[in-house]
Amino acid sequence: MSAGALARPRGGLVLALLALPALALAAYVVSGPLRAALEAPSGGTYDIERMVLLHATLPRLAMAVLCGGALAASGAFLQQALRNPLASPTTLGVEAGGRLALAVATLMAPALFGWGRDLVTLAGCGLSTLLVFALVRRRHFAAVSLILAGLVVGLYAGALSALLTLLNDRYLASLFIWGSGSLSQQSWDPFLSLLLRLALLVPPALLLVRPLALLDLDDANARARGLDPARLRAMAVFLSVAISAFTVSAVGVIGFVGLVAPLLARLSGARSFAARLALSTGLGAAILLLTDAALQAVPGPVGTFLPTGAVTAIVGAPLLLLLLPRLATADRAPIPADGAIRQAAGGPMRPRARLTAVACGLLAFGLLALFVGPDPVTGAWGLLPPALFSDILPLRWPRMLGAGAAGAMLGTAGLVLQRLTGNEMASPEVLGVSAGAAFAAAMVLFLMPTPGTAAMGAAAVAGSLAVLMAVLAFGRRSGFQPERVLLAGIALNALLDAVVGLLSAGGDPRALMLLGWMAGSTGGLTPEAAIAAGVGAAVLVSLAALAARPLALLPLGAPVSRALGLPLARTRLALFALAAVLTAAATPIAGPLTFVGLMAPHLARLVGVHRPLPALGVSALSGAAILVVADWLGRSLAFPWTLPTGIVAALVGAPCLMLLLARRRTAAP
Secondary structure (H helix, E strand, O other): OHHHHHHOOOHHHHHHHHHHHHHHHHHHHHHHHHHHHHHHHOOOOOOHHHHHHHHHHHHHHHHHHHHHHHHHHHHHHHHHOOOOOOOOOOOOOOHHHHHHHHHHHHHHHHHHHOOOOHHHHHHHHHHHHHHHHHHHHHHHOOOHHHHHHHHHHHHHHHHHHHHHHHHOHHHHHHHHHHOOOOOOOOHHHHHHHHHHHHHHHHHHHHHHHHHHHHOOOOOHHHHOOOOOOHHHHHHHHHHHHHHHHHHHHOOOOOOHHHHHHHHHHHHOOOOHHHHHHHHHHHHHHHHHHHEEEEEEOOOOEEEEEEOHHHHHHHHHHHHHHHHHHOOOOOOOOOOOOOOOOOOOOOOOOOHHHHHHHHHHHHHHHHHHHHEEEEEEOOOEEOOHHHHHHHHHHHHHHHHHHHHHHHHHHHHHHHHHHHHHHHHOOOOOOOOOHHHHHHHHHHHHHHOOOOHHHHHHOOOHHHHHHHHHHHHHHHHHOOOOOOHHHHHHEEEEEEHHHHHHHHHOOOOOOOOHHHHHHHHOOOOOOOOHHHHHHHHHHHHHHHHHOOOOHHHHHHHOOOOHHOOOOOOOHHHHHHHHHHHHHHHHHHHHHOOOOOOOOHHHHHHHOOOOOHHHHHHHHHHHHHHHHHHHHHHHHHHHHHOOOOOOOOHHHHHHHHHHHHHHHHHHOOOOO
16 A cells, blocks of 8 residues: 555645645736736727736646646546556656657648647657557556656657757757747637647546546456456546647647656545546646746746746656655565576577677677768768778778777666666666766756866766766665656656756757757767777776676675675665766767667577676677667768767667567566
């Protein structure tokens, strides 16, 4: 039973604590224009203050209440239908799918908007949701697997959106800013249109409340009462997706409200689903109204142009982290020492032979990247002519070496984190370590007049260490339960997205520079920098290899590790620091969204390598191979243009990870 269920219900108090400041701030925002309108002399003159009040300020506040309540209700339906306190339109990739659909339609099929922007958004949201469910249907919709699939699909859609924005910045720059969530209004028409669409969903939502309440029981008891749990869940999910799609179509992506409001309602002691739904809706409306009213209360043009969705994420991330200690989650055993994934087929092969096979594959990919591709002059595909070796190879091998070094470091960091936390879903990307490095680099880029490479690298290391320490602090009290660790990563990744949205809203050209840096590019690597990256990767991966014994003992659990003489606190701190340095060194080259740190350890298990030392080698080589191939594709597919290596790695790696998720089976919970 959850901590909230055991606590005395105090939802009304929590709602009042949020609603009263929100209403007070809204009244303050309205008071200035209202006073000016009342004091203006009567007559036929054009009253600008009155027009702003009636057609901008009041519609914006009304939209905040409507969207906050709608997103919170959407999250409440998802959490109840899936029995998962982590489910929300953000964590399941619903909103990211709608945003991608709008970008694709803008570029490739603008005629679709003739049918309505809502239908385009609904199609994108629906397809991303179906993909998430298809990936985890064989895993019985387990909480961690569902959220991992949502993160993968959401980040994949985000990578596609970022790539389209970089390639078509003159057409999609406004969509990129709008995607951060903007409640700015110029009339009552958008509010009334969204209100009408959501009103059509109210009757089916009310009809589903009572049947969904029975899902608090198990499926057998629900069937005994004449319900079909599968059909009921499908209807609830469709309703939630429709609510989210209509909202995203109207105001863009506003994250965290759909996750935080239902969690806060649950932790406030609301026992029945009807009570949780009503309280979630009120809390969501209050949270978004409070955020938007506070933003409008900021003097000057800053509050007018900053996207509310980004500010909501900045406010919601700390709130979510504060709620983590009270979130009750199911206990989960750590990864078995011999690995959680076994090879499904194939004859026996020793780890050394498998390591050799992976190394040979990396060598083949390296030769492919060096000598095969479009001709620099004609653009025709083929082998590089020997006459051009001296001119072209000095441009290619630094990119290949830098990409391979970054991939090896990310693959090693992913394996270290998975063994350290006992969570096979842990990785620099999912845990927010890469986000911490990128966040710190963004601060340096915008706060220093001319930041150099050394300053960016030092900031990335500091950001990674700070995030890992935060994850360690939040995960220690729960024994590194996967749900809490993933929630911390979600919060930190959303915080980074929010910062990018805020920086982009100001029109500063450094925002596109930041987006390009986050996309990951090896194009500017010099031979000296590539050699330094290779040496650094060799040293750091060797240090990780020295930790083979702790990596073998940690998955056995804390009591066993202590009994075998492992100093647990110092070992965890050292391994977290090593993972942070590995991630920080690789992020400037590969970007924060490559999936290499998540996928490389899974590939090692897939080929049957489970012991720590061989697994480290296979993970490092697999990560290097992924980024070498991504770099080759990035400079070859769109020749003479170059695609960012990090985004290409995400576009290549995410489908592979989706296949791994879809193929693997777990026992029913």
